[in-house]
Amino acid sequence: MPALLEATSLHAGYGETRVLHGIDFAVEQGGVTALLGANGAGKTTTLRAICGMVRTSGQIVLGGERIDGKPTEDIVQRGVAHVPDGRGTFVELTVEENLRLGAYIRKDRAGVSRDFERMFGYFPRLRERYRQQAGTLSGGEQQMLAIARALLLGPKLLLLDEPSFGLAPLIVQEIFDIMHRIREDEGVSILLVEQNASLALEIAEHAYLLETGRIVVSGPAAEIGRDESIRRSYLGY
Amino acid sequence: MEGVLHQVLSGIASGGIYASVALALVMIYQATHHVNFAQGEMATLSTYIALTLINAGLPYWIAFLVTVVVSFILGILIERILMRPMMDAPVLASVGVFIGLLLIINSSTGWMFDYMIKTFPTPFPGGPLLFSGYLSGHELGAFVVTLVVLTAVYLFFRHTKLGLAMRAAAFNPVSSRLVGVRVGWMLALGWGLAAAIGAVGGMMVAPIVYLDPNMMAGILLYAFAGALLGGIDNPLGAVLGGFAVGIIENLAGAYLVGTELKLTVALIIIVAVLVVKPSGLFGRTVLSRV
Amino acid sequence: MGKATLWGVAAWLAATIVPTLLLSDYHLFQLTMVIVYAIAILGLAILTGFNGQISLGHGAFYAIGAYTTAILMYQYNVPYWATLPVSAIVCAIIGFLIGLPALRLGGLYLALTTFALAVAVPQLLKHNALEPWTGGVQGLVIDKPDPPFGLAMSPDQWLYIFALAAGAVLFLLAWNIVRGRIGRAMMAIRDHSLAAEAMGINIALLKTRTFALSALYTGIAGSLGAIVVQFVAPDSFGIFVSIYFFVGLVVGGVASIGGAIIGGAFIEFVPNIAEKVSKAAPGAVYGVILIAVMFLMPGGVAGFIGSMFARFRRGTKSAELRPIAVGGSGANDVPAGVPGGAEPDAGGHRSM
Ligand SMILES: Nc1ncnc2c1ncn2[C@@H]1O[C@H](COP(=O)(O)OP(=O)(O)OP(=O)(O)O)[C@@H](O)[C@H]1O
Ligand SMILES: [Mg+2]
Numbered sequence: 001m002p003a004l005l006e007a008t009s010l011h012a013g014y015g016e017t018r019v020l021h022g023i024d025f026a027v028e029q030g031g032v033t034a035l036l037g038a039n040g041a042g043k044t045t046t047l048r049a050i051c052g053m054v055r056t057s058g059q060i061v062l063g064g065e066r067i068d069g070k071p072t073e074d075i076v077q078r079g080v081a082h083v084p085d086g087r088g089t090f091v092e093l094t095v096e097e098n099l100r101l102g103a104y105i106r107k108d109r110a111g112v113s114r115d116f117e118r119m120f121g122y123f124p125r126l127r128e129r130y131r132q133q134a135g136t137l138s139g140g141e142q143q144m145l146a147i148a149r150a151l152l153l154g155p156k157l158l159l160l161d162e163p164s165f166g167l168a169p170l171i172v173q174e175i176f177d178i179m180h181r182i183r184e185d186e187g188v189s190i191l192l193v194e195q196n197a198s199l200a201l202e203i204a205e206h207a208y209l210l211e212t213g214r215i216v217v218s219g220p221a222a223e224i225g226r227d228e229s230i231r232r233s234y235l236g237y
Numbered sequence: 238m239e240g241v242l243h244q245v246l247s248g249i250a251s252g253g254i255y256a257s258v259a260l261a262l263v264m265i266y267q268a269t270h271h272v273n274f275a276q277g278e279m280a281t282l283s284t285y286i287a288l289t290l291i292n293a294g295l296p297y298w299i300a301f302l303v304t305v306v307v308s309f310i311l312g313i314l315i316e317r318i319l320m321r322p323m324m325d326a327p328v329l330a331s332v333g334v335f336i337g338l339l340l341i342i343n344s345s346t347g348w349m350f351d352y353m354i355k356t357f358p359t360p361f362p363g364g365p366l367l368f369s370g371y372l373s374g375h376e377l378g379a380f381v382v383t384l385v386v387l388t389a390v391y392l393f394f395r396h397t398k399l400g401l402a403m404r405a406a407a408f409n410p411v412s413s414r415l416v417g418v419r420v421g422w423m424l425a426l427g428w429g430l431a432a433a434i435g436a437v438g439g440m441m442v443a444p445i446v447y448l449d450p451n452m453m454a455g456i457l458l459y460a461f462a463g464a465l466l467g468g469i470d471n472p473l474g475a476v477l478g479g480f481a482v483g484i485i486e487n488l489a490g491a492y493l494v495g496t497e498l499k500l501t502v503a504l505i506i507i508v509a510v511l512v513v514k515p516s517g518l519f520g521r522t523v524l525s526r527v
Numbered sequence: 528m529g530k531a532t533l534w535g536v537a538a539w540l541a542a543t544i545v546p547t548l549l550l551s552d553y554h555l556f557q558l559t560m561v562i563v564y565a566i567a568i569l570g571l572a573i574l575t576g577f578n579g580q581i582s583l584g585h586g587a588f589y590a591i592g593a594y595t596t597a598i599l600m601y602q603y604n605v606p607y608w609a610t611l612p613v614s615a616i617v618c619a620i621i622g623f624l625i626g627l628p629a630l631r632l633g634g635l636y637l638a639l640t641t642f643a644l645a646v647a648v649p650q651l652l653k654h655n656a657l658e659p660w661t662g663g664v665q666g667l668v669i670d671k672p673d674p675p676f677g678l679a680m681s682p683d684q685w686l687y688i689f690a691l692a693a694g695a696v697l698f699l700l701a702w703n704i705v706r707g708r709i710g711r712a713m714m715a716i717r718d719h720s721l722a723a724e725a726m727g728i729n730i731a732l733l734k735t736r737t738f739a740l741s742a743l744y745t746g747i748a749g750s751l752g753a754i755v756v757q758f759v760a761p762d763s764f765g766i767f768v769s770i771y772f773f774v775g776l777v778v779g780g781v782a783s784i785g786g787a788i789i790g791g792a793f794i795e796f797v798p799n800i801a802e803k804v805s806k807a808a809p810g811a812v813y814g815v816i817l818i819a820v821m822f823l824m825p826g827g828v829a830g831f832i833g834s835m836f837a838r839f840r841r842g843t844k845s846a847e848l849r850p851i852a853v854g855g856s857g858a859n860d861v862p863a864g865v866p867g868g869a870e871p872d873a874g875g876h877r878s879m
Contacts (some may be wrong), residue, residue, distance in 0.1 A: 051415065053411070053414075071414075072414040072415065073414055073417050073418070073419050073420075076414070076415060076416065076417040077417055081415075082415045084411070084412065084415060088409065088411065088412035088415060089412070090405055090408055090409050090412060090413075091408075091409075092404075092408045093401075093404065093405065093408065097401055097404075097405075100398070100401060101401065101402070101405050101413070101416045101418070102416055104398070104402060104416045104417050104418055105416070105417035149416065153416065153417070270635075271635075272635050272638070272639055274583070274638075274642065319818065322822065323821075326821075328581060328634045328635055328638075329575065329579075329581055329634075329781065330821045332581055332583070332635075332638055333773075333777055333817055333818070333820070333821040334817075334818050334821050334822075336583065336770055336773060336774075336814075336817060337813075337814040337815070337816075337817035337818035337821065338814065338818070339770070339814070340770065340774075340810045340811065340813045340814030340817065341810070341811055341814035341815060341818075342814075343810055343814075344807035344808070344809070344810030344811040344814065345807065345811065347806065347807040347810070348805055348806075348807035348808075348811070352806070454646055454766060455646065457646075458643050458646050458647070461639055461642075461643060462643075465639075495655075497650060497653065497654055497655065498650060498651070498654060499650075500646060500647040500650045501647045501650060501651055503643065503647070504643045504644060504646075504647040507639070507640055507643050508625075508628055508640065511628045511636060511640065512628040515636070
């Protein structure tokens with residue numbers, strides 16, 4: 001089966017700063033692909049490049065169609081949901097409104113309300129906070145909100161940027177447990193960016209290791225996790 | 238006492254007009270962090286359009302509706318053509334463009350409709366004053382119209398998907414794009430709405446202050462005062478602020494400074510808000526580090 | 528005395544003598560108004576160009592300066608030249624007081640407050656309580672000063688020389704302030720306000736003082752303007768005076784001392800020409816030019832000429848690279864902005 005997303009010789013940068021120097025990677029249908037790397041390696045930039053949030057050159061193909069150079073809104077329309085760096089919460093709006101925005105592009109009302117219920121199944125706390133201003137949620141709750149918002153899009157591809165960032169270990173565990181369930185239930189392919197390499201490698205099938213804008217290692221997650229030298233030199237655990 | 242009541246009521250009536258223009262300002266401010274110095278002139282132009290339609294024989298309310306729609310489209314066009322490139326420009330550049338727009342509209346209205354002061358019709362019955370003399374028919378009618386408009390705008394933003402998307406685009410454009418909201422169009426719609434709301438304000442105030450190319454300069458000042466008083470990033474606050482300014486202006490005009498200094502009252506309100514509570518009564522803190 | 532100073536003095540003498548001898552009284556009057564407007568715009572340039580603050584209400588200070596002079600001359604028979612320092616002080620104080628609250632906030636708030644001030648000023652000037660001094664709606668008519676020491680010249684010739692001298696002093700002063708320690712601090716605030724604070728600059732105080740200085744300049748211009756025009760009335764000081772100064776500032780280039788002269792000439796002569804087409808034309812011309820400058824050459828005319836020179840000297844055209852904002856609307860407009868895409872993959876890629 002061809003990969004859901006395939007990037008070839010992808011370059012990206014901000015103004016004059018070049019961040020990605022021609023990387024190739026793929027996200028397989030229905031699995032979790034991890035993108036690892038040190039701070040500043042270009043992980044967030046890679047996700048932004050997929051969504052057309054930064055200038056790119058090279059090719060990005062989603063389900064057989066080129067999406068590079070398209071506006072973000074059009075890429076989202078094609079089923080790419082992005083939980084951005086910093087969670088992207090609409091802090092002034094309520095939890096409900098945040099979730100409604102997640103389903104903004106969908107026309108099937110019945111399906112949306114069914115999905116709302118499913119999200120409350122994953123994240124019961126969001127139901128309790130339904131009418132609360134989203135900016136007043138805790139970090140963990142905001143992360144849950146961000147994931148639920150992204151899933152409500154009904155995406156083919158889910159981009160997750162450091163879902164564990166700034167959260168207590170217990171909450172991180174909770175979120176990763178739910179991600180295991182999502183992976184089973186939702187049939188969505190996930191590109192996961194993580195600092196916490198061991199957690200990411202545990203959930204992913206495939207992994208890429210990014211170093212200053214270049215992919216230095218790629219392969220099955222399990223093997224990368226076992227490789228002593230890679231762990232020591234790149235992953236630091 | 239009766240006099241006070243009269244002033245308060247008529248302050249609420251004109252306050253509704255200030256509230257509309259203040260709301261228009263705040264909508265654009267929230268979305269772009271720009272203050273539209275041309276908001277008043279845009280409303281004046283709309284009012285001239287209405288007058289032209291009425292003089293051409295259209296019934297008042299048809300002319301009213303057509304004017305609102307045309308203003309809406311003009312607002313969108315202005316955003317698309319002039320404001321889009323200014324999106325991330327420094328304050329000076331955006332202020333320059335707004336002032337340029339103000340000058341162009343002001344001189345176009347002067348050129349097309351000359352600088353003579355004109356009367357503008359009211360659709361409301363004149364005759365004897367209502368509520369045993371507290372309010373003229375037009376004041377009451379203008380109040381109802383602005384209240385209807387403000388309520389409609391509120392319901393639109395609260396309870397429609399498009400309204401939610403427009404708010405989202407104003408608050409957080411990056412996240413909005415990520416859920417598929419076409420942020421550029423939301424800003425354009427915001428401009429269209431602001432222009433339409435301002436048009437209503439213009440048509441409601443014109444029978445009171447008469448129509449000339451500079452009609453809205455003073456109104457814009459009250460709207461500024463209202464927006465700042467309520468909080469320039471809070472639409473509801475700006476509306477309340479607009480009403481409050483209407484009342485304060487009328488009371489101060491009648492009992493404190495005299496009607497010749499009403500504009501100065503607006504200036505004092507602006508300075509007072511900036512000194513005492515820069516975020517306004519209902520706004521978030523805006524004090525910047527200096 | 529350096530060479531530059533000599534040239535400066537020579538230029539000033541030439542500017543004094545040649546037009547005085549060659550031009551008619553009316554054209555001299557126009558030139559005098561150019562100087563007056565240039566001084567007013569210079570005040571704005573100090574504020575906006577060198578300190579990054581925007582005022583849409585400097586017409587108010589122009590009005591206050593004009594009225595101070597007119598009242599002193601008309602009501603108290605003060606000689607015209609002695610009114611200049613008084614209106615300088617008055618405007619500086621009022622500028623300080625207005626600037627104090629507005630400057631604590633972002634740039635837009637000052638623009639808004641000054642705009643409000645300018646809209647309110649004519650009403651204030653008309654007010655009954657002030658009528659014994661201001662003459663109310665009618666305004667005041669003042670006498671044109673005669674040349675001193677029985678000099679054999681027309682009042683217009685003398686006023687031109689007088690304004691030119693005052694202008695020279697004010698421009699020199701501005702030049703020195705801007706290039707000195709205070710100017711550097713002003714620009715530091717404009718460019719990096721946090722860093723300026725870290726350097727120990729008292730930002731609020733310096734901003735307020737800059738505003739006062741700027742008001743002082745425009746106030747003196749108002750005084751000179753009143754003397755030259757011999758007339759003040761509330762309705763000649765509406766919001767559009769402020770807006771025209773702003774236009775002159777932008778056209779001349781906001782951060783340009785010399786640009787103020789271009790701006791002054793612009794707002795003196797363009798309306799004269801445009802008004803021949805229609806009463807509405809000057810406003811439209813101003814508006815179009817203002818927007819065009821904002822879109823095409825943010826440095827204004829002076830900045831444009833300056834960059835032309837710089838370009839000639841370097842012989843190359845510098846490509847301007849605009850940084851893009853993440854998620855900004857422009858992000859998708861220009862695809863493939865990353866240069867050197869064909870670079871070989873340097874890092875060793877291990878596939879497993
Ligand atoms: N908006 C921006 N403008 C300019 N440069 C940026 C911007 N965002 C990121 N960069 C630069 O791009 C490089 C890669 O950043 P990126 O955010 O992609 O790294 P990352 O791998 O996600 O790091 P982290 O683990 O810290 O999140 C960094 O050097 C960063 O400074
Ligand atoms: Mg990152």
